[in-house]
Amino acid sequence: MKYLFDFILAVSLNGFSYYIASFLLDNELAIWQALLIGLIVVSLGAMTEALGSPMWLIVLVPFPVGMLLLYLFLDATVTEWFLNYLLTLIIYTIMHLPMSYFFKFHSLIPAWKLS
Numbered sequence: 001m002k003y004l005f006d007f008i009l010a011v012s013l014n015g016f017s018y019y020i021a022s023f024l025l026d027n028e029l030a031i032w033q034a035l036l037i038g039l040i041v042v043s044l045g046a047m048t049e050a051l052g053s054p055m056w057l058i059v060l061v062p063f064p065v066g067m068l069l070l071y072l073f074l075d076a077t078v079t080e081w082f083l084n085y086l087l088t089l090i091i092y093t094i095m096h097l098p099m100s101y102f103f104k105f106h107s108l109i110p111a112w113k114l115s
Contacts, residue, residue, distance in 0.1 A: 014041050044062045
């Protein structure tokens with residue numbers, strides 16, 4: 001049950017970081033699109049971790065998928081997409097720090113416990 005809660009929290013954090021970034025930049029990413037990106041990115045990271053992949057691969061694998069989905073959903077110029085993705089990463093990092101501290105998990109991958 002805890003894993004399910006952590007998974008939903010991870011999807012929410014990821015999705016809301018995409019949504020907030022697009023909202024701030026007036027790119028109008030729909031909430032369902034942002035949450036879908038979050039769901040796919042978190043699921044991919046969790047599956048990579050479950051397969052016993054090395055840490056660098058667990059961290060690396062979700063990035064290009066999230067970037068591609070954002071590009072497809074935004075239907076914007078490459079510059080707008082890049083700024084949106086950069087702002088998404090900044091917002092995610094800001095949200096990640098206190099959430100990881102309080103919930104004791106890496107919020108991208110629910111099973112990845114902090115040391």
